[in-house]
Amino acid sequence: MAEPVGAALDAVITKAQAVLQDVRLVRRDERPARSLIDFEGRWGIYRIIVSEIHVADGSVRYAYYVLDAENRLFQGFDNSPDIRASKQRYGPDYRQHLHERVPHQHSSEDTLTLTEPMNFDAFMTWLTSHLPRG
């Protein structure tokens, strides 16, 4: 049986509190068809933002960010249906896939790279392996 969404959101918060500093819940909203969690924390000098929407069909819409001390994007991961991600994944056929969610990554120069689907654990793994906590 699938884990109840509320428990999954609790688990994400608990993990975040174990890894990040100053974790602050921005928004949490649980409804029958979908649930939302949005929180922030710190990783050394970096501001970390986590946003997940858990949908009843089991899919998760996510956005994970690392912002620098001046609140500029340092690294971001999300699966929004960004046209640039659709173009990269599908090439000339991208118009047939315009509304698909495409996992991708943004750099500080806002260059876009396709990725495997991410979750909070994978984001924390990326964070701990790419950025010194300082």
Add this chain to the structure above:
Amino acid sequence: MRETENMTTVAINSKYVDILAPLGDVQQVVDEAVRRYAVEKLGERLAELRRAMRPFEERYGCPYELFYARVTTDEDFVAGLREVNPTWERDFHTWEFYVEELREWLNRLEQLSML
């Protein structure tokens, strides 16, 4: 609570039955009371969702449907979004959450109006 094909039986305090009986058929009176209550609660929920969506409409200067269309079709528009908000995808998902909720509650209101 007991359910049959189109009806669900809910126990109500017999004092309400005593009070409602002089007003007419108790079943009809209760149905009307439930309908009015449902309309009121749906209205509250719709207003709450519209309030939640407003900051996004103001920040991006358009309704969600236009924002969605631009994100999925207009590369120049998407390229400029980072200047407006470095975490615009977070807004996009949250906005979408409320829009989808709003659509579902509007459907419920429509179903209610057909009863």
